[in-house]
Amino acid sequence: MIAVALAWPTCGPQWYSDQLARAGVVLAPVTISRLLRRQRLGTRAARLAVREHASAATTGLLTERTAKRPRHVEASQPGDLVSLDTFYVGQLKGVGKVWQITGCDVASSLAWARLVIGEVTAAAVLAFLREVVRPSYRQAGWRVRRVLTDNGKEFKGAFAAGCERLRIGVTRTKPRHVRTNGFVERLQKTILHEHWRIAFRRQYFTGRRALQGSLDRFLPFYNYERTHRGYRLNGRTPATVFKGAAAA
Numbered sequence: 001m002i003a004v005a006l007a008w009p010t011c012g013p014q015w016y017s018d019q020l021a022r023a024g025v026v027l028a029p030v031t032i033s034r035l036l037r038r039q040r041l042g043t044r045a046a047r048l049a050v051r052e053h054a055s056a057a058t059t060g061l062l063t064e065r066t067a068k069r070p071r072h073v074e075a076s077q078p079g080d081l082v083s084l085d086t087f088y089v090g091q092l093k094g095v096g097k098v099w100q101i102t103g104c105d106v107a108s109s110l111a112w113a114r115l116v117i118g119e120v121t122a123a124a125v126l127a128f129l130r131e132v133v134r135p136s137y138r139q140a141g142w143r144v145r146r147v148l149t150d151n152g153k154e155f156k157g158a159f160a161a162g163c164e165r166l167r168i169g170v171t172r173t174k175p176r177h178v179r180t181n182g183f184v185e186r187l188q189k190t191i192l193h194e195h196w197r198i199a200f201r202r203q204y205f206t207g208r209r210a211l212q213g214s215l216d217r218f219l220p221f222y223n224y225e226r227t228h229r230g231y232r233l234n235g236r237t238p239a240t241v242f243k244g245a246a247a248a
Contacts, residue, residue: 010047105242147170
C-alpha cells in the first residue's frame with residue numbers, strides 16, 4: 001500500500017483501493033486513509049515531500065522544499081534576524097488607506113505590528129523598529145543584529161541610514177524570491193485571517209486609535225497564548241522561546 005501511495009502521491013484512498021484490488025489486495029479506502037495517517041502520509045503534500053526528498057538524494061533533483069534553505073533566513077537566537085514587511089489592510093470609509101508595518105523575530109516568531117494611515121515611509125518603518133521592536137529585545141536581554149526586508153522604497157533611504165546608525169545589518173530579499181521573507185508574510189496572513197477579517201465584522205472603526213487598539217489586543221494572544229506548530233516552536237508560544245531563551 002505504501003509503495004502504491006508513493007508511486008502515485010497525488011491520488012487518494014479510493015484510487016489506491018481500486019489499484020490494490022487489481023493486484024488481489026482488498027483494502028477499504030477508510031482503512032488505507034487510517035494507515036497512511038499512521039505513517040504520516042495522510043496528505044498529498046506529505047507524500048509528495050517523500051518523493052521529492054528521495055529524488056534529491058538519488059538524482060540531485062531539487063525543488064523548493066528539498067533545496068537547501070538560504071542562509072540569510074537562519075537565526076539561532078532572538079535578535080539574530082528580524083523579518084520586516086508592510087501589509088495593506090484596506091481603505092476604510094472616514095479613515096483612509098490603512099497600512100500595517102509588521103515585524104517577526106525569526107528565531108522565536110514573536111510579533112510586532114503598527115498601523116499607518118496613508119503612505120508608509122522609510123521614516124515610519126524606522127520609527128517602528130526603534131520605538132516598538134528594539135525595546136522588546138532590550139527588555140528581554142537581546143540585541144537586534146540584522147533585519148530582513150524586501151526591496152520596497154520604505155526600506156531604503158532613511159530606514160537604511162537609521163539601521164546603520166543603530167548598528168543593525170540590513171539584508172534584502174533577492175529579486176523574484178519573495179518567499180525568502182516568508183516568516184513575516186505568514187505572520188501577516190495569520191493576522192489577516194485570525195484578526196482583521198473577524199474584527200471588521202464585529203466593529204465599525206472610525207480612526208487609527210481604535211484600529212491600533214484592536215490590533216494591540218490581538219498581539220498578546222498571538223505571542224503569549226496561541227501555540228505554534230512550526231518546526232521552530234513545536235507547540236510552544238513565541239514568548240516562551242523569546243523570554244525563556246533570554247532567561248537561560
